[in-house]
Amino acid sequence: MTHLRITGWKHRRDLSLLAFKDWPWSGVNSLLRALAQAHINLPFLLMQGGGGGVRIRLCLERGQRLRAEALAGDLAKEEGWPVPQVTEPVIALTFYPLAGGMTLPAEALACLTGAGLRPLAVGTSLAAMTLILPEKMLPAAVRALGRRFDLPPGGLPPEERVSVVQSPTPRES
């Protein structure tokens, strides 16, 4: 069987995953506003709407988890919404190209689930796919993906090496 080619991959580590369920969109707006005011970045954010409310999976740097959890907890307590569940440490593993097809996500999920591994969340953008995994699962995930994908040399995906500092002072344009 021909291995599938990917042109690049990377990972971001030392993240916390917060999982929310049954929040209304108005509550989600309040939560994201509070996190923005606290300058907490969300390297991964997935929200699926539904009849019972919004399901949210958000990742943030572990060092900011306590603050984010407190902000979410305050909102949950005020409004009677479920408090978030925390999983950490997790990583965000991104690889590409997506190439406008189902091949990459289907093959990746087939590799992982076939090996008994369960990604905590998955999202595809225009060009790439990102998996959220427990950090300790990374070596097993790479082995599983390597059965089907022609992975770049080096064993593990490179870690992201860019840190963005954003001035809190808005620049009106």
Place this chain on the structure above:
Amino acid sequence: METVAVFFEKPVRTYGLMVREGHLVLNLECTAGQLAGLTAALSALEPPLRLISCSLLWEEELACLQVCLPGDQVPRLEQAAVHAGARLAGRGQASVVNLQGPHFGDRWGLASEALDGLGEAGVEPLCFLGVTHTLQLALAPDDSQAALEGLGERFTAPGGVNG
């Protein structure tokens, strides 16, 4: 580690704003075993399914898979889902909006700006994903125009929509 400094700016500048209309979104629910069967079946399809967007999360032991794809691709996905034992929890028309920008995955406040813009336009998305350089929203088709107007208050694209 390379450090990049940027301003928080309003409106937020993007590289581009893309809208893809006339697609279908399917919400599927399945167990881990069913997901393994479904994804194995999908990976074997020839030609491969064309995809607009895909997301997955878990509620307890249930995988909640949301797939947006062109309408002509849907029968093959539904067939594979039924064969795998997955439950079709929802199905509807959708438009997908992508906002691409510099370091969107590394800057606080951008998702909040997008949701505030939608909220002011009275729009609740079907799905919202923020990852790497992208904010991606799936919308009911009737909400697309209002959503673009709401987003346009807070984000600028050099060539306008699909420019």
